[in-house]
Amino acid sequence: MPQGYAYEGKRCAVSKICGVSILRAGETMEQAVHDVCKDIRIGKILIQTNKVTDEPELYYLRLPKDIKDYKVLLMDATVATGAAAMMAIRILLDHDVPEENIIIASLIMAESGIHSIAYAFPNVKIVTSAVDPEINENFYVIPGIGNFGDRYFGTEPTITVTGEPLSKTNGAAGGGDAPPSSVRAASVKMVVEPAPATTAVV
Template identity: 55%
Template sequence: MIQIPSAPSSAPSIEQYLGKNVHLLPQTHQLRALHTVIRDRNARREDFVFYSERIIRMLVEASLNLLPFEKHDVQTPVGRTYEGLRFASKLCGVSVVRAGESMEAGLREVCRSIRIGKILIQRDKVTKLPKLYYASLPADIAERQVLLMDPMLATGGSALAAIQVLLDKGVPEENIIFINLLTVPEGITAVCGRHPKLRLVTSSIEERLNENAYMLPGIGDFGDRFFGTDV
């Protein structure tokens, strides 16, 4: 049973995970400008979607760079050999429904024929624990590198449940890259503490969770804002 970590009054230290398990996008002025648009509570939905997708594309590119490559030489048009590389193993994406589906287009933009599975996990209204409702994954997922996609990593309850689904299907922990738009120290320690071989790629590490488990400074409900169901 996956227990949902409670939100502490102060954020835990994540120094041991930075650069090892956790890969944070370079905090450039451009990235901060993109975040400024999507964090604005008055942002138009079309702007929120457009600039979120720009960040998602950056996250996908950074995640692909963490995958294993193998040597692959080709002949150039002028008859020379280029000592190149190619992915060393098969890939697949897995989105955590529903917010994670916002990241599928960004993945397909750079991996056109990639297979994408889906996992639906919701919190049980009685037990308050994450419950698996649906999973559709490639039959050979255990042989693939998996890009698990969910824009928000807060307490880590749903993330741990989704990761367990992949582990139960035979995916090695080290073959999972978890892509988030935003996360917090509480989520990082919950996920990386339990799965030390997993890698996490994010564009922002927020300050902490408040007493209601909302990220600070935060972005609101990403799925509602992206899909236009926040009104």
């Protein structure tokens, strides 16, 4: 009761909770999780789309060694097709995390991404603050909020038109991700103890 008042809600039935952020937009949600769960451990997953094959690939992974014993909060600021989220879920399953112990939290999700995740992993809980109706041909959420990672970290690219620098608006919700059909099963077993958040690779 941080304000001295009682709150109504649901209490997690397990005492061990771990956060895992999908880099880099997922990192923007870590501070809020730390504010609520002071001693929570945070893992990192970096998934990027191969520009040749258009398939998502795992580039970096850092998870607690005993993550299978945790309730995992998987964080990504935006979800378009759900391809990156589904690959991250498969990685967690490969590390023996039960499907019912995974919660994916996002700020904005496209309807198609929600349906893809729910169909592939019916026991994964999905939490989002907003749902947008569609994605465009580049697999960006529409209307979306732009490229969340670029906007948050101040790295949004610019273009010049008639001498005026303009922000590049492409409707990307998280840099875009590949179609769900191109997701490859992950079988990585690269597990180490997490380092402090200040050493995170982005």
